[in-house]
Amino acid sequence: MSGLTHFDAEGQAHMVDVSEKAVTSRIATAKGWVRMAPATMEMIAEGGAKKGDVLGVARLAGIMGCKKTPELIPLCHPLPITKVSVDLEIDADLPGVQITATVKTTGQTGVEMEALTAVSTTALTVYDMVKAVDKYMEIGGIRVTLKDGGKSGRIEAE
Amino acid sequence: MSGLTHFDAEGQAHMVDVSEKAVTSRIATAKGWVRMAPATMEMIAEGGAKKGDVLGVARLAGIMGCKKTPELIPLCHPLPITKVSVDLEIDADLPGVQITATVKTTGQTGVEMEALTAVSTTALTVYDMVKAVDKYMEIGGIRVTLKDGGKSGRIEAE
Amino acid sequence: MSGLTHFDAEGQAHMVDVSEKAVTSRIATAKGWVRMAPATMEMIAEGGAKKGDVLGVARLAGIMGCKKTPELIPLCHPLPITKVSVDLEIDADLPGVQITATVKTTGQTGVEMEALTAVSTTALTVYDMVKAVDKYMEIGGIRVTLKDGGKSGRIEAE
Amino acid sequence: MSGLTHFDAEGQAHMVDVSEKAVTSRIATAKGWVRMAPATMEMIAEGGAKKGDVLGVARLAGIMGCKKTPELIPLCHPLPITKVSVDLEIDADLPGVQITATVKTTGQTGVEMEALTAVSTTALTVYDMVKAVDKYMEIGGIRVTLKDGGKSGRIEAE
Amino acid sequence: MSGLTHFDAEGQAHMVDVSEKAVTSRIATAKGWVRMAPATMEMIAEGGAKKGDVLGVARLAGIMGCKKTPELIPLCHPLPITKVSVDLEIDADLPGVQITATVKTTGQTGVEMEALTAVSTTALTVYDMVKAVDKYMEIGGIRVTLKDGGKSGRIEAE
Amino acid sequence: MSGLTHFDAEGQAHMVDVSEKAVTSRIATAKGWVRMAPATMEMIAEGGAKKGDVLGVARLAGIMGCKKTPELIPLCHPLPITKVSVDLEIDADLPGVQITATVKTTGQTGVEMEALTAVSTTALTVYDMVKAVDKYMEIGGIRVTLKDGGKSGRIEAE
Numbered sequence: 001m002s003g004l005t006h007f008d009a010e011g012q013a014h015m016v017d018v019s020e021k022a023v024t025s026r027i028a029t030a031k032g033w034v035r036m037a038p039a040t041m042e043m044i045a046e047g048g049a050k051k052g053d054v055l056g057v058a059r060l061a062g063i064m065g066c067k068k069t070p071e072l073i074p075l076c077h078p079l080p081i082t083k084v085s086v087d088l089e090i091d092a093d094l095p096g097v098q099i100t101a102t103v104k105t106t107g108q109t110g111v112e113m114e115a116l117t118a119v120s121t122t123a124l125t126v127y128d129m130v131k132a133v134d135k136y137m138e139i140g141g142i143r144v145t146l147k148d149g150g151k152s153g154r155i156e157a158e
Numbered sequence: 159m160s161g162l163t164h165f166d167a168e169g170q171a172h173m174v175d176v177s178e179k180a181v182t183s184r185i186a187t188a189k190g191w192v193r194m195a196p197a198t199m200e201m202i203a204e205g206g207a208k209k210g211d212v213l214g215v216a217r218l219a220g221i222m223g224c225k226k227t228p229e230l231i232p233l234c235h236p237l238p239i240t241k242v243s244v245d246l247e248i249d250a251d252l253p254g255v256q257i258t259a260t261v262k263t264t265g266q267t268g269v270e271m272e273a274l275t276a277v278s279t280t281a282l283t284v285y286d287m288v289k290a291v292d293k294y295m296e297i298g299g300i301r302v303t304l305k306d307g308g309k310s311g312r313i314e315a316e
Numbered sequence: 317m318s319g320l321t322h323f324d325a326e327g328q329a330h331m332v333d334v335s336e337k338a339v340t341s342r343i344a345t346a347k348g349w350v351r352m353a354p355a356t357m358e359m360i361a362e363g364g365a366k367k368g369d370v371l372g373v374a375r376l377a378g379i380m381g382c383k384k385t386p387e388l389i390p391l392c393h394p395l396p397i398t399k400v401s402v403d404l405e406i407d408a409d410l411p412g413v414q415i416t417a418t419v420k421t422t423g424q425t426g427v428e429m430e431a432l433t434a435v436s437t438t439a440l441t442v443y444d445m446v447k448a449v450d451k452y453m454e455i456g457g458i459r460v461t462l463k464d465g466g467k468s469g470r471i472e473a474e
Numbered sequence: 475m476s477g478l479t480h481f482d483a484e485g486q487a488h489m490v491d492v493s494e495k496a497v498t499s500r501i502a503t504a505k506g507w508v509r510m511a512p513a514t515m516e517m518i519a520e521g522g523a524k525k526g527d528v529l530g531v532a533r534l535a536g537i538m539g540c541k542k543t544p545e546l547i548p549l550c551h552p553l554p555i556t557k558v559s560v561d562l563e564i565d566a567d568l569p570g571v572q573i574t575a576t577v578k579t580t581g582q583t584g585v586e587m588e589a590l591t592a593v594s595t596t597a598l599t600v601y602d603m604v605k606a607v608d609k610y611m612e613i614g615g616i617r618v619t620l621k622d623g624g625k626s627g628r629i630e631a632e
Numbered sequence: 633m634s635g636l637t638h639f640d641a642e643g644q645a646h647m648v649d650v651s652e653k654a655v656t657s658r659i660a661t662a663k664g665w666v667r668m669a670p671a672t673m674e675m676i677a678e679g680g681a682k683k684g685d686v687l688g689v690a691r692l693a694g695i696m697g698c699k700k701t702p703e704l705i706p707l708c709h710p711l712p713i714t715k716v717s718v719d720l721e722i723d724a725d726l727p728g729v730q731i732t733a734t735v736k737t738t739g740q741t742g743v744e745m746e747a748l749t750a751v752s753t754t755a756l757t758v759y760d761m762v763k764a765v766d767k768y769m770e771i772g773g774i775r776v777t778l779k780d781g782g783k784s785g786r787i788e789a790e
Numbered sequence: 791m792s793g794l795t796h797f798d799a800e801g802q803a804h805m806v807d808v809s810e811k812a813v814t815s816r817i818a819t820a821k822g823w824v825r826m827a828p829a830t831m832e833m834i835a836e837g838g839a840k841k842g843d844v845l846g847v848a849r850l851a852g853i854m855g856c857k858k859t860p861e862l863i864p865l866c867h868p869l870p871i872t873k874v875s876v877d878l879e880i881d882a883d884l885p886g887v888q889i890t891a892t893v894k895t896t897g898q899t900g901v902e903m904e905a906l907t908a909v910s911t912t913a914l915t916v917y918d919m920v921k922a923v924d925k926y927m928e929i930g931g932i933r934v935t936l937k938d939g940g941k942s943g944r945i946e947a948e
Contacts, residue, residue: 003201003290003291004201004205004210004212004287004288004290004291005290006210006215006286006287006290007210008875011205011210011211012210012846012849012875012877013210013211013215013846013849013850013853014853014873014874014875014876015853015871015873015874015875016873017872017873017894018872018873019815019872019873019894019895019896025493032297043161043162047162047169052162052164052165052169052170052171053169053171053369053372054162056369056372056373056486056487057164057171057232057233057372057376059486059487060232060373060376060487060548061230061231061232063487063488063489063548063549064230064380064545064548065230067544067545067552068226068229068230068545070857071226071854071857071858072219072222072223072226072279072282072283073219073279073282073283073286074215074218074219074283074850074853074854075215075286075287075853076286077870077871077872078552078857078868078870078871079870080551080552080553080554080581080870081489081551081552082491082492082493082551082582083488083489083490083491083492083493084488084489085482085486085488085489086488087486104491104493105493106493107870108872112289113282113285113286113289116282116285116297117282120278120281120282120297121230121231123278123300124230124231124271124274124275124278125230125231125232127271127274128164128231128233128234128271129162129164129233130162131270131271132161132162132163132164133161133162135302135305135313135315136301136315137301138298138299138300138301139190139274139278139298139300139301140296140297140298140299140300141296141298142281142296142297142298143294143295143296143297144293147293155293157293157294166401170372170375170401170403171372171375171376171379172379172399172400172401172402173379173382173397173399173400173401174399175398175399175420176398176399177341177398177399177420177421177422183651211843211846214644214645214843214846214847215846215850217644217645218645218706218847218850221645221646221647221706221707222703222706222854225702225703225710226703228383229380229383229384232376232379232380233379235396235397235398236383236394236396236397236710237396238396238709238710238711238712238739239647239709239710240649240650240651240709240740241646241647241648241649241650241651242646242647243640243644243646243647244646245644262649262651263651264651265396266398319517319606319607320517320521320526320528320603320604320606320607321606322526322531322602322603322606323526324717327521327526327527328526328688328691328717328719329526329527329531329688329691329692329695330695330715330716330717330718331695331713331715331716331717332715333714333715333736334714334715335657335714335715335736335737335738348613359477359478363478363485368478368480368481368485368486368487369485369487370478373480373487373548373549376548377546377547377548380546381546384542384545384546386699387542387696387699387700388535388538388539388542388595388598388599389535389595389598389599389602390531390534390535390599390692390695390696391531391602391603391695392602393712393713393714394699394710394712394713395712396712423712424714428605429598429601429602429605432598432601432613433598436594436597436598436613437546437547439594439616440546440547440587440590440591440594441546441547441548443587443590444480444547444549444550444587445478445480445549446478447586447587448477448478448479448480449477449478451618451621451629451631452617452631453617454614454615454616454617455506455590455594455614455616455617456612456613456614456615456616457612457614458597458612458613458614459610459611459612459613460609463609471609473609473610499809527685527688530685530688530689530802530803531688531692533802533803534689534692534803534864537803537804537805537864537865538696538861538864541860541861541868542861552868554867554868554869554870554897555805555867555868556807556808556809556867556898557804557805557806557807557808557809558804558805559798559802559804559805560804561802578807578809579809580809635833635922635923636833636837636842636844636919636920636922636923637922638842638847638918638919638922639842643837643842643843644842645842645843645847664929675793675794679794679801684794684796684797684801684802684803685801685803686794689796689803689864689865692864693862693863693864696862697862700858700861700862703858704851704854704855704858704911704914704915705851705911705914705915705918706847706850706851706915707847707918707919708918744921745914745917745918745921748914748917748929749914752910752913752914752929753862753863755910755932756862756863756903756906756907756910757862757863757864759903759906760796760863760865760866760903761794761796761865762794763902763903764793764794764795764796765793765794767934767937767945767947768933768947769933770930770931770932770933771822771906771910771930771932771933772928772929772930772931772932773928773930774913774928774929774930775926775927775928775929776925779925787925789925789926
C-alpha cells in the first residue's frame with residue numbers, strides 16, 4: 001500500500017520518522033458546521049454574555065481540544081503549536097453554526113489534523129450545549145481548506 | 159434562555175447538577191462518515207492485516223477517544239462507561255467509510271456525547287491515515303441515531 | 317504520625333482504602349481571589365462579550381480543571397462528580413476578582429480537593445488572561461468554606 | 475481592550491500567535507504558601523522518611539503539575555520545559571509551608587504560568603496530605619517573583 | 633477466537649459490555665522487579681530522605697500511573713479505584729528492587745490491569761531515577777499474584 | 791549520592807536542567823516479552839485480521855503510550871518525538887511474544903524512557919487482550935538495547 005505512510009513495508013502501523021524533515025513554518029485551516037432547527041439557532045444567536053454564551057464555550061473547547069490532537073490521533077506527532085484561533089458564525093441558510101479553525105506551528109510536520117480536531121471538538125461542544133432543546137442536529141462539512149508550509153506546498157480548497 | 163441546561167439563571171456556564179437523577183441503564187448510538195476519492199477507498203478496502211489496517215487503527219482510536227469525552231467537552235460529566243463498540247464499513251456509494259458507534263453506561267446522565275466523540279475521533283483517524291494520498295476528504299453525517307434510558311425515553315432517528 | 321491517613325504505618329504514601337465507606341451525597345465549597353491593580357480590574361469589568369470575557373474563560377477552565385483533580389493530586393481518588401459551578405465577582409475593595417466553586421458527588425470520599433482545584437485553576441486562568449497588562453498580581457485566600465456529607469459531618473467557615 | 479492579548483479585535487479568545495517571536499532562554503520563579511495550625515506544621519516537620527514525607531510528595535506533585543500547564547490553562551502554549559525545581563520550607567512564623575518553584579524553557583513564550591501552576595499544585599497537595607488533621611488551612615501568597623528572557627526583560631518582585 | 637472477549641464475532645476489537653455484571657468488591661495484587669548492579673542497589677538503599685528517595689518517588693509514580701490505566705490500555709473500562717498501595721523492597725539476592733502493588737475497586741470488572749500498570753510504572757520510574765549510573769538494568773517478573781472478587785473467584789500465584 | 795542527577799545536593803527530586811545541553815539527534819531501542827501458555831500463543835498467532843488482531847492493538851497502544859512518557863515518569867522532560875515503531879513477534883521458544891520499540895527525537899535529552907514505556911505499554915496490552923484465557927502470564931526482559939546521540943555516545947546491549 002505505497003502512499004500510506006502510516007504503515008511500514010509489512011503493513012504495520014508506525015509513527016513515521018520525520019527527524020530528517022526541515023523545520024518550517026506551517027499553517028492549516030479547517031472548516032465544519034453544526035446544522036440545527038431554526039429555533040435552536042435563534043437561541044444561540046440571542047445568547048451571548050447575558051443568556052449563555054454557547055459560541056464562547058465552544059470556541060474555548062476547540063482551542064483546548066486542538067492541544068490534545070496527538071493524544072487522540074494515534075500516529076500524530078506531538079507539535080509545538082504556536083497559534084490557534086476558532087471562529088464561529090451563525091448561518092441562517094444552514095441553519096446553524098459555521099466553524100473555522102486556523103493553527104500554526106514551526107515544526108517538522110503539518111497541522112491539518114490539529115485544525116480538524118479543533119473544528120471537530122468545537123462542533124461537538126456546540127452540540128452538547130444545546131442538545132437539551134434539539135435532538136436532531138447534524139455535524140458535517142469538516143474538511144481542510146488551507147494547508148501551507150512543508151514539502152507539499154500550498155493547498156487550498158473550499 | 160430556558161432549556162439550555164448548561165447555563166444558570168445569569169447565563170453562566172456550569173456542570174449541571176445530576177445528583178438527584180436516577181442511576182439507570184443508558185445507551186446511545188451515533189453515526190458519521192468520511193467521504194473520499196474512489197481510489198482512496200479502494201486502498202483502504204484492500205488493506206487489512208497485510209497492507210495496513212486503516213479501519214482497525216481508526217476503530218481503536220474511536221474507542222480510546224470515547225473515554226476522553228469529559229476531558230474534551232467542557233460541561234460533560236465523567237461517566238463509568240460499560241461498553242463501546244465502533245463499526246466501520248466501506249461504502250462504495252459514498253464513496254468512503256461509514257462509522258457507527260454504540261456506548262452504554264449505568265449512570266445519571268446519557269451517553270450521546272460519548273457516542274458522538276467516538277464517531278468523530280474514528281473519522282479524524284481515518285482521515286489522518288490516508289491524508290498522504292487524498293487531500294480533499296470530508297467528514298460529515300455525524301448525528302445521534304439512538305438514545306435510550308433516562309427520563310426522556312427512547313429517541314430514534316436515521 | 318497518626319492522623320495523616322495518606323501514609324501507612326511505615327510512613328509510606330498510599331491511596332487510602334475507602335472501599336468500606338458508605339456511598340453518600342457530598343458537597344464542598346471553596347473560595348479564593350486574585351488581587352490586581354484597579355485598572356486591571358476595570359478592564360475585566362468592562363469586558364464581557366464585546367471586549368473579551370475574562371471571567372467566562374476562567375470559569376470554564378475552573379470547571380474543566382476540577383475534573384482533573386485526581387490527575388493532579390497524587391493520592392486523590394477518582395470520583396464521579398455530579399455538579400460543578402464556579403462564580404466570579406469583581407470586588408473593588410480587594411481590588412480584583414473573588415472566586416467561589418461548589419462541587420457535588422455521590423461517592424465514598426469528599427470533594428473539597430475538587431472544589432479547591434476548581435478555585436485554583438480559575439484563579440490561574442484569570443492571571444494568565446490579564447498578565448500582559450499587570451505583572452504584580454497575587455492569588456490568595458484559597459480555603460474550604462463548606463463541606464458536608466460523609467462521616468465527619470458539616471463544616472462551615474468563612 | 476487593548477493589551478489583553480488573549481482576545482482578538484472582536485473580543486474572542488484565541489491562542490495568540492507566537493510563531494514570529496524569537497526562541498530564547500526563559501526562566502520564571504513563583505512563590506506561595508500554605509498556612510495551617512502550629513500542630514499541623516509540627517507533624518509535617520517531624521515527618522520525613524520515617525513518618526510520612528508530606529513535602530516530598532507535594533514537591534513531586536508540583537513538578538508533574540507543571541507539565542500539565544497547557545492542559546489546565548486554556549490559552550497557554552505547549553512548551554518544551556527544560557527544568558523544574560520546587561522547594562518547600564517549614565516557616566514557623568506563618569505558621570506553615572513556604573513554596574518556591576523555578577521553571578526554565580528555551581522557547582517562544584515565557585514560563586510564569588508554568589511556575590505558578592507548579593506552586594499551586596504543590597500547595598494543593600500539601601493541603602490534601604494533612605487535611606485529615608486540619609480543616610482550616612489557607613493557601614495564599616501565590617505570585618511571580620522573577621521572570622527573565624524574552625522581549626519584556628527581567629522582572630523581579632518579592 | 634472464542635475466549636478472547638476483547639474481540640467480537642468478526643474479530644473486531646471492542647470494549648466488552650459489562651453493564652449486566654454485578655457490582656462487587658474486587659482486589660488484585662501484582663508483582664515485578666528491577667534488576668541492577670549491586671552498587672546501584674546500594675545507592676538506592678543508602679538514599680532515603682537525605683540523599684534522594686528513589687523508592688518514594690517511584691511509589692508515587694506507581695500510584696498515579698495506576699489511575700491512568702484506562703488511558704493506556706485501549707480496551708480497559710474506567711473504574712472507580714478505592715485503594716492503591718505500592719511496596720518496594722531492596723533485594724540483595726536479585727540484586728535490585730522488588731515491587732508489589734495492590735488495588736481495590738467496587739465495580740463491574742477486575743483490577744488486575746490496574747495492579748500491573750502500577751507495578752510497571754513504578755519499575756520504569758526506578759529505572760529512570762538511577763539510569764545515570766547504571767545502563768544495564770532489566771525490568772521483569774511482572775505478573776498477577778492475587779485476584780479476587782467477581783465471577784471467576786480467587787486466583788493466587790507466586 | 792553523586793551520580794543520581796534527579797536529586798539536588800539536598801537529596802530533593804527535581805527535573806534536571808537540560809537547557810544548556812546541545813540539541814542533537816537521538817535514538818533508543820528497548821525490548822521485552824510476554825511469556826504465556828503455548829495455547830495462548832497459538833491463539834494470537836492464528837489471529838490477525840479475521841479472528842482478532844492482538845498484536846495490532848498492542849502495537850498501537852505502545853505507540854500511544856510512548857507519547858505519555860512525561861506524564862507517567864515524574865522527572866522526564868517533555869520531548870518532541872519524531873518517530874516511534876513497535877515490532878511484535880511470536881516466539882515459540884519463549885513461548886509468547888517478543889517486543890521491540892525504537893524511538894527517535896531531536897532534542898536535549900535521550901529517549902530510552904520513551905522506548906521502555908512503549909515496550910511496557912505494549913506488553914501490558916498483550917496481557918489485557920488475552921488474560922481471559924490465560925491467568926499466569928509474565929512480562930519480563932524489559933531493557934534498553936541501543937542508545938545513541940547525546941554526550942554519552944553509543945551504547946549497545948542484548
